[in-house]
Amino acid sequence: MTNTFYKYQGAGNDFVMIDNRQGNFNKKDAKYISFLCDRRFGIGADGLILLENHESADFKMVYFNADGNESSMCGNGGRCIVAFAKYLNIVDKATTFEAIDGMHKAVIDGETIQLQMQDVHDVNSYEKHVFLDTGSPHHVQIEKDLENLEIKSVGAKIRYGAPYHSEGTNVNFVSKIADDIFAVRTYERGVEGETLSCGTGVTAVALAMNYIGKTEKNLITLETKGGKLQVSFQKNGDSYQDIWLIGPAKQVFKGTIS
């Protein structure tokens, strides 16, 4: 069983990172994964990420939420695993890897990682919110008083309510600062609370704000509690392509579990 653990954070979204190229980490042990992510009894993180071998791409990413269950794509985690692959000398300036939602390209520029996200062809806009999947499902709604929002209770109500129910969704609250700047707070499914940023979440917010006409820009800065992220994209009709999530990814520590 592995006993060397790394910790990475990308704009304050943090992850236990494990080199699982030997394949000896028990992915079925949800209890152990949630222990590792526990901020009191374990290492503490929003999620846990395994780097594994891949027959043709540079590596494979496997993502687990803090609740110990494998989940959908993690954008900040995707940027962090690229920084981890660089640290392990698996890659140098650019890479292609496989995640649960398919292949991703990435470019490494010091501590800034640019991660290409999957194309988005299905943006659903409703009276008070937008729903889209950017590798993970996201409910996006504009919020006037972002600062004072009781995000845990308001976010949970939406996440567990109709039409999401137990499968759930991530919930993003957004307020416009400028044509190319939006502030975002995210309630994350599987963490069941606010994270300091969410990569697929800010990607969803950037596309949603463009889709409902709050901005014409295609390079948008998202200000989160964990720091600034950028999203660039090309809009073709109602589809979004060439989507890139850009931001920092840092190794916080390397250690062993007693």
Ligand SMILES: N[C@H](CCC[C@H](N)C(=O)O)C(=O)O
């Ligand atoms: N909690 C999300 C996955 C991680 C998303 C987030 N950490 C990101 O950076 O995209 C879900 O279960 O849909």
